[in-house]
Amino acid sequence: MSVQHLADTYLQSGQIDNLPDNHFIDGTFVAGSSGEKMESFDPARAEAFGSFALGSASDMDKAIAAAEKAAASWRKVAPSERCRILNNAARVLRENADQLSVLEVVDSGKTLAEAQGDVAGSARLFEYYAGAADKLDGRSVNLGTANTAFTVREPVGVTGHIIPWNYPTSTFARGVAPALAAGCSVVAKPAETTPYTALVMAGLLTEAGVPEGLVNVVTGLGSEVGAQMAKDPRIKQLTFTGSVNTGVNVMQMAAPNVTRLTLELGGKSPLVAFEDADPEAVADGAYWAIFSNSGQICSAGSRLVVHKSIRDDVIDLLVQKAKALKVGHGLKNPDMGAVNSEVHLGRIKAHVDAAKARGRDILTGGNITTDPETGLGWFFEPTIIADLPLDDPAVQEEIFGPVLAVQVFDTEDDAIRLANGTEFGLIGSVYTRDVGRAMRVSQALDCGQVSVNDYWAGGIELPFGGNGKSGYGREKGWEGLDAYTKVKSITISNAS
Template identity: 65%
Template structure:
């Protein structure tokens, strides 16, 4: 079915045909051991539209047994063969891109255009790591003697991937693609509000030639399925994306097994605009830095830090652009889609309500709303808060919604201090025409990624990850392979 046919079917029937209702273990969809099911909700309507398997420790055990066998098979494949299969996976994802995008939009609430971009980027991720699969070489080491010494890079083994709900497809793929390139196998636990694209992609991996057992998917809650997965001693590395609190619990869970860990825990990223910046470019950049995916992005530019001389030129433009954004059901392809769940909508609304109670000026938005066409769904207006107090929770805490906190500064030192003024250190953006200042400030800001004059510049070729409470480890880029390989030194005495 085409995307239009799928969308028509959904709005006529309230569901989609062919959605998997079990786990994906050992190359096939299988029923949950305990027979439990959960409902998946459409954020654009606030109503359930399908059910999926509620996994538990028994399901996790089955998946890990399969993944261990899959690892023995996959790790012995020639690197060139892994390269070929990963490229075939990319082609297969592109062939099924429209169906994946419709399901991604329906499951997460994001616009269809955003979902299409996520699927296209995921196909590119597989291509990128396909190119690395046959180039994971060691090095020759001169010991200054007759001995011959060299290193080799080996896959770490079975990996676990805890995938968040805001980017179910691209976060899944940015973890499993380098793991597969390195020769590892994987067990994936998608978020309980967005289970379906992981299951559909797992089926496509088999279609593209990946051996059964190399990638397994167990759905369910974090407590019943995620916790036993990360705590299992058969797992060599855990890649987790989520909240700080849950990340700390994952660290505790993996510690007894001394399991490798990559944590991406979110951010409160600053966009700093200096007095020489183009006001229109700053307004456009700030708009999409915070309102893309309804602000539900760990790296969202959720703090706009303006030079005081630029404030009056930027804010009216930005407010006007925010008010012009069209909200609606993701499958109708609006400018901004829904909030992923009722619980998260309450959290976002709570931050804004408390800010209003403290006397923070709301320049625009600030209200829970619905899809204007249907009058239903979980939506929040694009919101801009005037927050001069650097200690205000709207400045320091991750809201993870379409809420922008605006601050001002008078000089470069104050700009850097405000940019570094939270516990997070994931992304940052700088707007200036002064190249020297851009490089100087980029070095001074504590962040895993810094972009200049385009907040979303960069791409999959660059490492992504944070410092401090944004986590540790890097995904994407060649650095994304580091978590899934280990170096072994071999020396032959003369």
């Protein structure tokens, strides 16, 4: 079936056929030990469309045991064979891209175009790390003629992955693909509001030749199965993407076992526009930086730091673009989709209501809305708050919605001070025609990634991660393999 047929079928029936409703453990779908279920909601309709297993500590224990057994065999598989299997996984994901894309839209609320991009990127992740599987070499170390010394990179073992609800498909892939390439096994816990693509992808990976037990998915509450994963000493590497507060809790739970951690947490990323930048390009960049995926992106450009001389031109253009933006059900491919849950919609509203109460200037938006065709769903208007001081909560706190905070500067030093003026340090972007300035400011920004004149420039081949309260460790790129390998040095005496 084509993606359009799948979309139309769901929009007419409100149902998706063959939804997995159990955990995926040791190569098969397994009922949860409690027998209890949770509902998953279509955010654009605010209606449940499926149910899935409410996991328990017992379910997580079974998954980790299966992963531990599988890891012992997988680490012995020739790297070239791991390469072949992961390339096949990429092919199978592409063959099932339409199904995964529609499921991603209905489960998360994003637009079909965004979901299709996520699925394509997920397949590319498996392809990229397939190419790395047989190139994880150590190095020869020159200790002189008395000894021969070299290093090897070994898999860490069982890896745990706590997946967020904003990018359930691509975040699953960006952790699972390098883990498998490195010779590790996986236990994944998807967010309780977006469980389905992880379950479907686990089944597809097994179909593609990934051995049973290597990829396991346990659904349920983070406070139950997620916490159980974080505490388990058999988990040798824990990769978490989510909020700062939850990340701190994960760190504390993993600390007694000295578990290795990769944390990708919050962000309050700046788009810095200098006086020589093209106002149209700045407005377009800021538009996509904050309104993509309804602003529910850790790396969203949630702050526009703009020079006073172009402030009015940029803001006029940006307000026009925001007012023209159309929201609606993601399967109808609007400009912007729904907010993932009613709870999160309330959080966004509370942030904006607080800004209103402080007397801040809301240039456009600022309210909860619905799908204009149906009157249903969890949507928030694209919102721009003008000319905020550095200490304003709308500048300092991650809203994680389609809400842009505008800050105005005069000098280059002032721009850098404002850009670095939060506890976060995930990404930043610089808009200028001056190459020297672009280099100076890029080096001065305290964050993990910088783009110039294109907010979303970059890709799978580049490392991604943050500084400060945005977390630590890097995913994607060659550096994404570091979390899943450990280095051992071996020295041999040449004495007779």
